[in-house]
Amino acid sequence: MVEEQHLDAIFQALSDPSRRRMLAALSAGEASVSSLAAPLDMSLAGASKHVQVLERAGLVSRRKVGRQQILALEAKRLREARDWLERYARFWADALDALETALEEETKR
């Protein structure tokens, strides 16, 4: 069951390109805050705040290793968002299929 209140935070987190780049980077494996920040043309503190947004949305988990914070993708929440979208995206596809079929029927006659 997709939690309605989770979706607020998830989609809001996904709405920023810097955060999406971080997630993209994390899909290639775990990474520290600074390695995620490196390609982002912003201060480390700024990047750190983005990581916190992702974490609050449940999209990443962190683990302390020495003085580094190692981030990892949390697919569960990513899937909640995808499932929500899937419902509408699929519904519409079905509706269009139905329309197409109806048009074909029409053409036959």
Add this chain to the structure above:
Amino acid sequence: MVEEQHLDAIFQALSDPSRRRMLAALSAGEASVSSLAAPLDMSLAGASKHVQVLERAGLVSRRKVGRQQILALEAKRLREARDWLERYARFWADALDALETALEEETKR
């Protein structure tokens, strides 16, 4: 191809519960601004602004019928967002499958 700049607007639009309710309502068929606003406990002007956000994100299209603005779901953009998520959601599922397989192998030995 998913347009990176579209995603900003799409996910931002999806991050508000009122707007998601509107999309949910629209999945049952077209609707006017006021019928979308009715269940939302906010002024009509407020709802109208939400509709504009959805429209700018390309998630709905509108058509004027008399004095009404009839909104309809635009599945294309919805699918862009879903596809983006799908990539990461699926990736991680695969990674977990691989991990599971590895653990099974381990157990056998």
Add this chain to the structure above:
DNA sequence: CTGTTCTTCAACCATAAGGTTGAGTATCGC
């Protein structure tokens, strides 16, 4: 112990977002 590295925190700033009210524009019903 000292200095450097990795990261967060606090304070601040500018702008965007979500909401309101009040007025204005079309359109319909009569």
Add this chain to the structure above:
DNA sequence: GCGATACTCAACCTTATGGTTGAAGAACAG
């Protein structure tokens, strides 16, 4: 034409967001 209906626009308010800098905490390297 006249009043009600369906919006949108503009102005405004409050809070959130995305960014900065400067300082501070924790852990490693020598």
